[in-house]
Structures are given as C-alpha cells and as structure tokens.
Amino acid sequence: MALVTARARRRWAFLALLTVGAATGCDSGDGGEPSAPAPSRPVATSAAASAPTGEPDLGAAQEVAQGLDVPWGLAFLPDGDALVAERDTGRVLRLTPGGGTARPVYEVPGVAAGGEGGLLGLAVSPGFAQDNLVYAYLTTERDNRIVRFRLDGGTPEVVFDGIAKAGFHNGGRIAFGPDGMLYAGTGDAGQTQLSQDPESPSGKILRLTPDGAPAPGNPTAGSPVYSLGHRNVQGLAWDSSGRMFATEFGQNELDEVNRIEPGRNYGWPRVEGEGDTDGGRYTNPLVTWPTREASPSGMAIAGGTAYVAALRGERLWTIPLDGDRLGEPAARFEGDYGRLRTVQVAPDGALWVTTSNTDGRGDVRDGDDRILRFPAR
Template identity: 45%
Template sequence: MTGTIEPRALDVESRALGTPARTHASRRRTILLTVGVLGLLAGCTSAPAPVPSAPPSSQVPSSPATQPTALPTTQAPPAAMRPTREPTALVTDLDAPWDIAFVGETALISERDTATISEVSADGTTRVVGIVAGVVHGGEGGLLGLAAHPDESALFVYSTGENGNRVERYQLTGAAGSLSLGEVTTIIDGIPSARNHNGGRLAIGPDGHLYIATGDGSATATAQQLTSLGGKILRVTTTGAIPADNPFAGSPVYSLGHRNVQGLGWAVDGTMFASEFGQDTWDELNIITPGGNYGWPEYEGMSGATGVIDPVQVWATDDASPSGLAVVGGTIFIANLRGRVLYEVAASHPGTAVAHFDGVYGRLRDAELAPDGSLWILTNNTDGRGDPTAGDDRVLRVELTSG
C-alpha cells in the first residue's frame, strides 16, 4: 500500500472535548450500522494468512477464512446478555484509570498518570499494590493495560517508558488484601510511543498466549511495516517467546494495518474481536484473523479492497471511540469514550448495537467480566478530556441477565 493519511493532532478520544454531555438518563437506542459481514463469523484460528474481505453488502456472506467452526448441533448457542438495572458505584475517586484485571476474585486497577496499580477489596476500598517504575506519562501514554497470568502468579503490565511502550511481567506476591509486585522481567519493548495512539490493551487468549494491542504511535506508515511493532496486534507466550504457529515466522506480529486498537476479546467458539479507533469517519469492530491486514492507513472503515479485511461493524466517530470490550455469552459489551455509552452487540450477528447508559456516566474506558458474572465498567472523566463530577472516576458494577 502506498496511500497514507496524515494523522490528526489528537487521537479520536480528543474529540470528546467540547462535546456536550447528554443528560437523558439511561435510555436505550438501537443504532443501525454499516455491516460488511452477516451470519456466523470466524474463529480466530481458522486460517493462517490474510484473506481479502468482501465488499460491504448485507447479502454477502463472510469469506471462507472468517467462517466459524460450527458449534455441535447438540450445543445451544451462547445466550445474549444485557444489563438488568442501573449500575452501582463500587469504587470512586480514581485518577485517570485505564484497565481492570482480575486475579482470581481480586480486581486490580491501573491509573495512567500516577503509574499506580491498586486492588479493590470486597467493600470497594482500594489499596496500592505497587507503582510501576520508569513510566513516562504524556498525552495518552503512561500506565495502560493489565492482564493476569492464567495461574495467577504474575501480572502483565503495558506502559510507556523512556524508549517506547513495553510489556513487563511482574511476579505477584502475597494474597488478596496484601498483594504486591515482585520481580519484574521485560516481555517485549520497543513498541512505538507518542502522545497519541499508544494502544495498550492486554489479554490472555483461549490458547494461553498473551495478546498485545499496539497503536501506530502517530506514525501511520508503521502499521503496514512488519519490521515495526506499531499498529499491530502482537502474540507472544507468557514468557515472551514467539509461538511457532504465529502467522509470520519469527515475528510477534499477529495482525497488522491497525490505527489504535484498545479492546480485545474472544467468543466461546474462538472468534477474536478487537475494537479500534478510526480517524475522522469510522470507528471499527473487527474479527481478527491470523496474519490479517486491516488496511490502515490507506483505509478506514469498509473498503472492499483486495487483501484487506473489512470491519464487521462501524460507528461514526461522533458516536463511539470504542475502548475496552468484554465478550459475555453471546454478547460483546464495548465501552466508548466520546460516545459516552456502553454498546451491546450480538457476537454472532454484529450489525446493530443497543446503547446503554447513554451519556449518564461520561466517558467509558473499559468493560470487564467479573468472576461473579457481573460486568464492571470503568469511567474515564479525569484524564483531561472529560467533564468530571463528584466521585469521578468510578468502577461501576452492573448485573447481567440472559434474554
């Protein structure tokens, strides 16, 4: 690809500045959205190489590489989930929080600008687990994503350092109520950083590997360069090794052509979803295929271009800025910054989204499934771009029901 798009001065998140808060309380609206793929969608391990996406049409099935492995006929599809009532505030007065990760029953929260990781007790009080050393805060950089090791012995941490973004692994010591950060090792570093487009989400996949969402660091061309870690989703083992079945031999790159991915999650059939900030026109929800090219910087939203995988759902940038997501049963919940809304999307048939808590809680940074089956939502009004009110920022807890 040779086309480029000049980056804006600020990430799409910055468009929240000057956006009036919506005051109509918790109304739900169904938004019809442009869709490139309908029907059952692909498992993340169904193909090892990028496959051209079909032109946008509500009648065009997904390409063979993105067809899912069908569930056994005796197995019911996962139930759709939705909030049952208004959220309750579990934690208040956080400072620019960014991510929630659960270590067993214990929740850990990162704060971007203070580089602090705190744990949440059963009554909602917090205590400091540790402060990540060497974090350089500026713009959207700082302490970002967290992910717990599958055996709960360690915590993976994404942060901005003097020489770029990096992912470190901290041993966890102590027990719930007395956790602390122990020995640290670097999993990967040299990820491009800038005031904007730092990515930052971490997730452990169903395969037990660590997935890392990076931004293009405001240097758009890097998204198409396999020699750069910018504008990618990376996949490494929990010790930092490159899995033998990665799509590009010897490379941690799992997919490319991304602008600024900040949400990762998997459906029960293995389909991998990622939410991505667009520039001026379309924010995206993508199904991630190993080795897939998602078009940035030449394309934003639906393109129909050969060799480029189109999103399965798009939003006008005024309505979204999608950040963290959680897949619960048959539903994807997506936290949105500028849109100030939690979207509920059907995992098997993306194409419409139900909006919850529209404008009520301000900017929403993350959504995480808690061990008790509730959804935790992280607000993000104190990061310099929101309109904080008394008690911001908060962790909101909402119960879910099927139906």
C-alpha cells in the first residue's frame, strides 16, 4: 500500500509541475496528460532462446521483470545480464534473463530525483571484462553529470559535469559508439539559447573519451560538442555501417529522428521539425511525428530496422533503414503496455523494452513498471 501511495503522490506532484509549466509557457517535455487505462497484454515469464543474427519477434513478448520504479537506463554486461537504472531511487539493478527477480547491485549517491531528473542513462565500459566499469548519467542538486563506478563497490568518479539541469529537458542517454568513444545526449534544461551556444554542453550530443575528455577528432578541437541545436535528446543508436541516429523531443508540433553527423546544427530553437535550413546552416530530420504520437525516448537498431520507444504515444515505432534515409514508420503495441521509455538490443539479439507508467504521467497497471523481452528468430 505504501508503494501505491508513494506513486500516487509522485503523479500528483508531476501534474502540479505540468500546471506550472503550462502557466509559464513550458511544454510537458517527454509526457503529456495521462491516458485512459488499457488492459495489459498477457506475457510469458521465461526467457526463450534468441538468435543474435535474427530479427526480434514482436509477437512473442516475455516479461522478464516487473514492479520496477521508473526504469530509465538499460545496458548489458558481456555475460548477457542486464543493468537497469531506477530514475527516482538511484538504484542500479542486475537482471539475469529467466533468472528471477532483479537484484540491487549499486546505489548511485548524490541523485536528486525530481521532474524528469534522477538516475538516467547507463553504459557499460567496452573494456568491462578488465575494468569492471559502468557509466551513469544523473541529475544532482547542481547539474546533470556523468559518473563511472565499479559494480564491486566504491565511490563513483565524476567523468563530466556542468550540464544544465531543470525539471524538464535533462537529456540523459549515454552510449559507447563503434569508435569506443562515449556519446551523451543532453537537453536544453528549458534554456533554449543554450542549444545554439557552442560553449555550453546543454542541448547537444557530446563525444567524450572514456575518461571524460573531449574526444580526438571532434568538430572543434578541445570541445566535447559533436552536434548542436538539440532540444532534448534521449535516444542514440548506430547501424551496421556505423551511421549514428538520435531521437529528439519537439515542443508543440513535431518530434524527430535525426541522422547525426559531426558538426551539424539541428536547428533548435529556430526550427522545430522540418523547416528552413537557412541555406544549409541547419539539418532537417529524417522522420517526424506529431508530439501526441511519440515523445520518443530510447532508440535501438537491429538488422535493417530502427526501434523507437514512445512515451506520450504509448507505442513502439519501427522504421526501416533505407540507405541514407529512413522508410515509413509503423506503430506497434498502441496502448498495450502504456508509456515506453527505453529499447535496447541484447547480446543474444533479443529486443528489450521498458515501460514508464510509474513516472507520474502514466496510468499504473498491475505489475508496472516492467521490462519486456522479444527474442530474435
């Protein structure tokens, strides 16, 4: 009963934030008003075999965890176990597919959860077998920052800090790219001018070394900025050719998927969605949706398809990869599981998807929040 009460308090607090935002001209960021309840789809509880080279079977959902508190970050260890970040508790959980309940393995100190902030993205070091390092993006009392820590304990090391924080638009997705560098999607923290300021890390995609320094080969030497003109990036993914894509929240009209190239300016706040490029100064998105259909958070690519988790849209978007362009998006699971936050491809090729119905904006269903697994065939 205490858990339900706490979640109810969080929802009403979030609705109060939204009311304040509306009064000041601020949109609802990654949310929108709570939707009407829908029945949950029955899911299996076992972890079926999965083929690393297959396509995820979206008709074979398996529930691998439930009862989580706003799962946000999701990353995989070399042995196939998953690490899950709970936004509001600051806990990192470890989950073995088919191996029972998720178990806490670390609690990140200094997390200041509130609004859209808290413990957000996770990334596992490419050299985990040797260094045992996990990276996390979190909101503190002063800023958003990236830290790293060892699962066997110890104090986290700050890798990069000074990213603006707010109740909304904190960004938060981190991932190691094919080049071994650490990429981070940040938000404008409601200060739209920061997105066009090359000296600010906010409203950007950053490219860092594993130690947090500006990566060699960045567009501007000595700067961590890889691309700019972003509003709130929460999805990063690469295809088999090494091309980078990112999801981005729009304000009132259009959400986006962008092909990310070094040094490009993606237009915010001067352009939302597709618009005037000012003679090539700004880069238009490849895909847009009305905000009510998306609020896109996590993104993953498996084979020839990109998968985008939608929060307000309460669906999973599938997008065919078509050379340098993206094909026509198709929606799956509309309303079946509620708000979808994160999507990742596991080492065995299975697609994992997290719900986000306990974040104060969704309708909590029995078992929420949960993680679903779709084995590759």
